[in-house]
Amino acid sequence: MTDTQTLTARGGDWPDSAFLKQLVAVVRAEDGHGAWDNKTDPELLSEFILTAEERRDMPIMGDPDPDTVWRLEKFYAAIGLLIERQSGCMATPMSKFSHEGFGRMVLIAGKLVVLSKHLRDIHRFGFASWAKLAEAGEKLTADAVATIETYPDAARA
Amino acid sequence: MTDTQTLTARGGDWPDSAFLKQLVAVVRAEDGHGAWDNKTDPELLSEFILTAEERRDMPIMGDPDPDTVWRLEKFYAAIGLLIERQSGCMATPMSKFSHEGFGRMVLIAGKLVVLSKHLRDIHRFGFASWAKLAEAGEKLTADAVATIETYPDAARA
Numbered sequence: 001m002t003d004t005q006t007l008t009a010r011g012g013d014w015p016d017s018a019f020l021k022q023l024v025a026v027v028r029a030e031d032g033h034g035a036w037d038n039k040t041d042p043e044l045l046s047e048f049i050l051t052a053e054e055r056r057d058m059p060i061m062g063d064p065d066p067d068t069v070w071r072l073e074k075f076y077a078a079i080g081l082l083i084e085r086q087s088g089c090m091a092t093p094m095s096k097f098s099h100e101g102f103g104r105m106v107l108i109a110g111k112l113v114v115l116s117k118h119l120r121d122i123h124r125f126g127f128a129s130w131a132k133l134a135e136a137g138e139k140l141t142a143d144a145v146a147t148i149e150t151y152p153d154a155a156r157a
Numbered sequence: 158m159t160d161t162q163t164l165t166a167r168g169g170d171w172p173d174s175a176f177l178k179q180l181v182a183v184v185r186a187e188d189g190h191g192a193w194d195n196k197t198d199p200e201l202l203s204e205f206i207l208t209a210e211e212r213r214d215m216p217i218m219g220d221p222d223p224d225t226v227w228r229l230e231k232f233y234a235a236i237g238l239l240i241e242r243q244s245g246c247m248a249t250p251m252s253k254f255s256h257e258g259f260g261r262m263v264l265i266a267g268k269l270v271v272l273s274k275h276l277r278d279i280h281r282f283g284f285a286s287w288a289k290l291a292e293a294g295e296k297l298t299a300d301a302v303a304t305i306e307t308y309p310d311a312a313r314a
Contacts, residue, residue, distance in 0.1 A: 094261060096253055104251060106265070111304065112311055113268045147268065154269055154308040 011049040011130040014042055019137030020130065022085075023048075023078040030074075047071060048133055050126025064101045064122040072105075072125045075137065076115075080107050082141045083114060087148045089155045091115070097122060107144060112155040114144040168206040168287040171199055176294030177287065179242075180205075180235040187231075204228060205290055207283025221258045221279040229262075229282045232294065233272075237264050239298045240271060244305045246312045248272070254279060264301060269311040271301040 014020070024041045031037070036044055048071055050058075073095065080091040089109040097103035101122040107115040117140075119125075127133035148155040171177070181198045188194070193201055205228055207215075230252065237248040246266040254260030258279040264272040274297075276282075284290035305312040 094251065094253055094263065096251055106251065106263075108263070108270055108273075111270045111273075111308065113265055113270060116265075116268075151268065151308065151311040151314070154311040157308070 010046070010051060011042060011127075011133070014130050015134050017130075017134035017138065018085075019078065019082055019141060020045075020134050022082045023074065023133075023137065026074050026078045026081065042130070045130075045133075048075070048126060049129070050124065051128060055124050055126070058124055060101065060121060060123040063099050064097070064125075068122060068125050069097065072119070072122060075125075076105055076107065079115065079137055079141050079144065082137070083107065083109070083144045083148070086141065087145045087155075089114075089148050091144065109144075109148060109155045111157040112148065112151050114147045114155065115140055167203070167208060168199060168284075168290070171287050172291050174287075174291035174295065175242075176235065176239055176298060177202070177291050179239045180231065180290075180294065183231050183235045183238065199287070202287075202290075205232070205284060206286070207281065208285060212281050212283070215281055217258060217278060217280040220256050221254070221282075225279060225282050226254065229276070229279060232282075233262055233264065236272065236294055236297050236301065239294070240264065240266070240301045240305070243298065244302050244312075246271075246305050248301065266301075266305060266312045268314040269305065269308050271304045271312065272297055 020041070024044060027044055028036065047067070073093070076093045076095070080093050083089065083091040091107040091109040091114050093105060093107050095103060095105045101120065103119045103122060105117045105119055106113050127136060177198070181201060184201055185193065204224070230250070233250045233252070237250050240246065240248040248264040248266040248271050250262060250264050252260060252262045258277065260276045260279060262274045262276055263270050284293060
């Protein structure tokens with residue numbers, strides 16, 4: 001077992017990020033029995049980090065690990081909630097994955113597709129650092145909020 | 158085996174319908190080897206018909222039949238193509254089904270959700286007559302085209 005400090009240090013410095021806070025909240029919300037109460041935030045999200053070395057060692061044969069798909073879904077759920085906080089428009093995720101690790105994820109607000117990503121290599125979903133994870137979530141959120149501002153009527157339809 | 162005449166007569170009169178023509182084209186496009194070349198259009202689509210009696214006798218336990226899901230997907234694919242013919246906007250389907258026969262189907266043109274249906278009872282997907290099948294497809298197409306006309310910029314984004 002990797003010890004806790006190594007696990008969290010893997011991601012570098014933990015930035016002050018609205019997205020990371022939202023992602024922590026989304027993941028903690030799944031913990032109905034309080035099994036993760038003693039985990040720090042970086043411990044809780046440790047598996048969102050995938051270093052370059054870990055990525056290289058990862059097989060991409062077969063179906064993506066269900067835990068990886070779960071993390072991917074939490075990542076987009078957090079973006080959806082952050083979009084709502086910033087725009088007032090509820091954005092619900094809809095995803096479709098093939099068995100081979102390809103897929104599409106959309107976030108829909110009203111009649112507007114506020115985010116659309118074709119995903120590949122789902123097997124290797126993960127970020128090299130906390131900063132990269134925060135940046136990715138915040139960039140996608142900002143783009144989605146800008147899309148809502150461009151098409152406000154469709155987003156509120 | 159039910160004979161051909163009974164099968165097609167099950168759906169009543171075959172109306173002159175742009176949607177039925179499109180659906181026939183979509184289904185025939187799957188027939189790469191010409192195995193269905195000798196089938197008439199009503200024969201080809203006979204399983205889209207589900208009479209009230211057949212519906213009653215149908216179990217809804219377990220997963221929906223893959224053939225039923227296939228027909229559901231062809232139904233929405235035909236709507237997507239008819240939307241494109243009528244509006245010039247390509248509308249691509251995206252669906253997500255649970256194992257229990259619940260799901261959601263959306264058609265997306267640009268950044269616009271032109272059709273969104275929450276589906277239940279997928280096990281029993283089917284129409285009481287050709288007229289009902291044509292009407293359902295044409296109504297959904299017309300609604301989607303109207304949505305595109307309401308939000309033309311998002312649809313062309």
